[in-house]
Amino acid sequence: MNRRVVITGLGAVSGLGLNATTFWQELIAGQSAIRPLKLPIENIKISIGALVPEFDPECHFSSDDLTLLDRFSQLAVIAAREAVCDAGLCSGEDSIRQAAAIIGSGCGGKHTDEATYDRLYKQQRSRAHPLTIPKGMPSAAASMVSKHLGIKGPTFALASACASGSHAIIQGCTMIQSGMVDVALVGASDAPFTFGLLKSWEALRVATDDTCRPFCADRSGIVLGEGAGMVVLESEQHAKARSARIYAELAGCGMTSDAGHITRPDITGISSAIINALNYAGIDPDEVDYVNAHGTATQANDIAETAAINQVFGDRAKKLAVSSTKSMHGHALGASSALELIASTLAIYHGIIPPTANFTVADEQCDLDYVPNIAREQEMDVAISNSFAFGGLNSVIAIRKHS
Amino acid sequence: MALDKVAEIIAKTAHCKVEDITPETKLEALGIDSLKAITVLFELEEAFDTEIPNELISSIITVNDILDRLGTANC
Numbered sequence: 001m002n003r004r005v006v007i008t009g010l011g012a013v014s015g016l017g018l019n020a021t022t023f024w025q026e027l028i029a030g031q032s033a034i035r036p037l038k039l040p041i042e043n044i045k046i047s048i049g050a051l052v053p054e055f056d057p058e059c060h061f062s063s064d065d066l067t068l069l070d071r072f073s074q075l076a077v078i079a080a081r082e083a084v085c086d087a088g089l090c091s092g093e094d095s096i097r098q099a100a101a102i103i104g105s106g107c108g109g110k111h112t113d114e115a116t117y118d119r120l121y122k123q124q125r126s127r128a129h130p131l132t133i134p135k136g137m138p139s140a141a142a143s144m145v146s147k148h149l150g151i152k153g154p155t156f157a158l159a160s161a162c163a164s165g166s167h168a169i170i171q172g173c174t175m176i177q178s179g180m181v182d183v184a185l186v187g188a189s190d191a192p193f194t195f196g197l198l199k200s201w202e203a204l205r206v207a208t209d210d211t212c213r214p215f216c217a218d219r220s221g222i223v224l225g226e227g228a229g230m231v232v233l234e235s236e237q238h239a240k241a242r243s244a245r246i247y248a249e250l251a252g253c254g255m256t257s258d259a260g261h262i263t264r265p266d267i268t269g270i271s272s273a274i275i276n277a278l279n280y281a282g283i284d285p286d287e288v289d290y291v292n293a294h295g296t297a298t299q300a301n302d303i304a305e306t307a308a309i310n311q312v313f314g315d316r317a318k319k320l321a322v323s324s325t326k327s328m329h330g331h332a333l334g335a336s337s338a339l340e341l342i343a344s345t346l347a348i349y350h351g352i353i354p355p356t357a358n359f360t361v362a363d364e365q366c367d368l369d370y371v372p373n374i375a376r377e378q379e380m381d382v383a384i385s386n387s388f389a390f391g392g393l394n395s396v397i398a399i400r401k402h403s
Numbered sequence: 404m405a406l407d408k409v410a411e412i413i414a415k416t417a418h419c420k421v422e423d424i425t426p427e428t429k430l431e432a433l434g435i436d437s438l439k440a441i442t443v444l445f446e447l448e449e450a451f452d453t454e455i456p457n458e459l460i461s462s463i464i465t466v467n468d469i470l471d472r473l474g475t476a477n478c
Contacts, residue, residue: 063418064418067442127445127448127449129442129445130438130441130442130444130445131438131442134438
């Protein structure tokens, strides 16, 4: 690795609340944000989800700004503001002006797109709203984060479904390592509670009406969430020069593609991504303490992920703490992978492992320590955060306690 | 009156008072840039059930130009 990369700022908007502090407090309390949906949408079977609570966009943006902000951009900007502020940086200063902003999304500006489609297809109106394109485009959140934070460095969106945030963070990391930038604001945002998307998820038959119970025998599928997770990455040198608080080192990353089934996870693809991340970081499997699992609570994922962890870690697997925080913030698509890296980072920083909530009894093929229901205090040196997207796109980030 | 409706639409996008808008008011003076202008035109087309062709847009400088294009200058 050319240059060490460290994590210095965190921003989290999720079903658990509007900031990273609330996110973390709720996670370690084992509180799930999954609630019955009360949406003004009829004819949908999906009945539960993790929406951002008590969210009033007008408390965060002017009415003029809101004309260009799809909900996924709103969440992105709020989380980005928090991450930059948390890093002790301000818009307008050189560090931010020259920074990169890589903002992933699994689904982009669907609220905007679907409102226009509803006008055209359903209401049979002849005109689309003129801001549909700039507001709904997949890169809208990246542009809005750039605009609202004053970031003028390399800025673009990145899409890899549910691994979008993880891939965006890795992209920022490699840009810092290459020397292209010193600072990168990276993460992802998703706001998937729209009629068309809910019907589409319904059709995939992977969403449950129970709750999200990763790795449990009675798990019955995913629960959708929404939110945004943003992280400020810096070269260690840059962070030290300004005496920044360092949460952890982003030690390594591993990415693979299954080149196979579009939705069924592939054990080899997953295990290879984990191995690549550890090799990149120069970390021995025996050094790993915590795995923040992809843990969607689908039948296929949890078995495949468990098998891959056993394959990579061997005897060490039984000593790992493995938890899925999706049980609490839901599956916020691309944003989930960024939120989960934030959970992993705070776990290392505070020495507390967030649990797998809603845990009942482990599936017989899921034989690891899933930290059921209650957070665990444990000093850790190394954690990995797993993200495996539809389409077979696997991304794993290894983080190490900074010393 | 057409002016009242047009002024209402412009004021909504420009975030100004309806009373501040007269036929002679220049859109640019209200902070209406190209992006806001297409939003105003969209709202006008919807409200007046008409089409404002793209080639006429560059000639719209003042509120009165809008009234002309709508064919409602004398309403």
